[in-house]
Structure formats: C-alpha cells, structure tokens
Amino acid sequence: MANKKTLIAIVGPTAVGKTAMAISLAQYFKTEIISADSRQFYREMSIGTAKPDAKELAAAPHHFINSHSISQDYSAGDFEREALLRLNELFRQHDVVIMVGGSGLFVRALCEGLDDLPKAGEEVRERLNNEMAQLGIEKMKERLNAIDPAYYQVADVDNPQRVVRALEVFEATGKPMSFYHKKDVDKRPFDILTIGLNMERSQLYARINLRVDRMMETGLLEEVKSLIPFRSKPALLTVGYAELFDYLDGNISLGDAVDKIKQNSRRYAKRQITWFKKYGDTVWFQPTETGDIIDFIQAKLHGCNKEN
Secondary structure (H helix, E strand, O other), X not given: OOXXXXXXXXXXXXXXXXXXXXXXXXXXXXXXXXXXXXXXXEOOOOOOOOOOOHHHHHHOOEEOOOOEOOOOOOOHHHHHHXXXXXXXXXXXXXXXXXXXXXXXXXXXXXXOOOOOOOOOOHHHHHHHHHHHHHHOHHHHHHHHXXXXXXXXXXXXXXXXXXXXXXXXHHHHHXXXXXXXOOOOOOOOOEEEEEEEEOOXXXXXXXXXXXXXXXXXXXXXXXXXXXXHHHOOOHHHOOOOOHHHHHHHOOOOOHXXXXXXXXXXXXXXXXXXXXXXXXXXXXXXXXXXXXXXXXXXXXXXXXXXXXXX
16 A cells, blocks of 8 residues: 555445545545535535535535536536546545545546547537426436437436436437447556445435435525526436426425425435445445444555555
C-alpha cells in the first residue's frame, strides 16, 4: 500500500445509513468523501435526495455534493471523468479515500468505467424526456423491451434516466444498448474495497417510511414546486419528485402521492440490494457494525502491505 492507493466504496439501499458510515470511516482514516449519488450533485435538490445536512458536511470533507445546477446535463460519463481527476488529487494527500452512494451506474463509472455510448442530438433527448413525463415510465419501458429485450432484462428499467438513455442510443444509431455493452472493465490504478450495508427488510422499510414523512415535514413539496421549470430533466423524473408533480397536476391526492413515494422508495431499495449483491466483490455488514468494518478494512490494507 506504500505505492498503491485504496478507494473504499460504501454502497447499499436508500435510508440504510451510508452517509453516517462514510463519515465515520472518513474521520477514522482522516480522509475525504466522494459522493456517487446521481441526484445529490444538484444544488436545487436537497430534501428529496436526503443530501447530507450542514453538520454532516462539516464532519468530513465531501466532493460532488452541490457541485452542479439542475439546469446542467450531467451524465455518469461526466462524473467518471471528473471523479477520476478529483480522486487523483485526493490520493496525493491520502492513502485511502471513501466513496459513498446508492446509484449503481455512478459507482460502476468510477470503479470500472462505462461503455463508450453514442449520443443523440439534444432535441432527441428532450423529446424522449417529455414523452417520459407525458406517457409515464410503463409505456416507455414497453417500448424499450420491444427494441432491446436483452438490455431490458439486466437494466434498472424503473429508473427513467436509464430507459431514456437506452431509447436515445437506439434512435441515434439504430442499434440497441446491448450492442454497445462493454465486456471488459477498465483496470484502475488503485485498489477498491466495496462495503455493502443492509439490514432486516422490515426495519429498512420502516426507516424509509419515516424518512419520507420527515422530508414532507421539512418542505419537500415546496422544493418540488420550486423545480417546476425543470420538471422534464431526468433527475426530476425520479422517486420523491415525480409523485409530487403528479399531485400538483391534479392527478392524485397529496396523501396518495406520499404513499406512492414510500412505496416507490421501498421498491427502489429492493432493486439497489439486488444490483449490489450482483456487483463486484461486495462484502456485506449491518450499518451498526462500524468496528467490524474498520477491522475488515485494516486487515485488507495490512494484507496489501504484506503483498507489496
């Protein structure tokens, strides 16, 4: 490890306690945190993204929190390029850096690299985003399944951004997303330890429900209202925002919108767990097992030291 650096990735479902764990580890290792959450980049989206609060941000240096405006398009590929540059800077000062996030695509972008996908014109992306907002995700999923059943089987098709991106690739090239999928990962010049956090399902779901109630109490509806001019942006077609836009459009009651946020958040958590259980060499712990996690990391670092 004298020459090799280590990225510790903290992953897992929403509301499981990833932020608290990342801060604890950053303080223990006297290092900094890179956020790989696909929505916490945006300054205008705070309550609905469960962004770290001021006290948490002050507890350890964070990167890629409030780094962009919702008016900017920011892709996983953009994140890969910028995060690798930032990581290179951080590794000059630290042997260990913490990455935290539940967005599988963004975690994979930094750890492995992404497929070199073609881009369609801005007008195509805007049209597809508008169709997503108007027709709903189920209709768009049907369209994707018809043109690319192979990708449909492995993708997070309940994520509007993934669906729109796959349709965009097909419209730009006439070839499905599965045609472009990378078979080999990019070898990074640093080691990666992936720590997954999970807990008993009923306990996690209770935490999710409580978090949604707290979001509403602290002004999520007002946050959503302030974002109406940007509602066709992919980041706002997601859980916590789409349901409240539906309420503001008069399609459902506020109570039903809140219930849907809870239900869709629970579904999202289940998909996150499934994805990360298939991803890499993730080692799983309870979010209360901070000491065990530190011992595990230290053993891995010590093992690397002996090997080098």
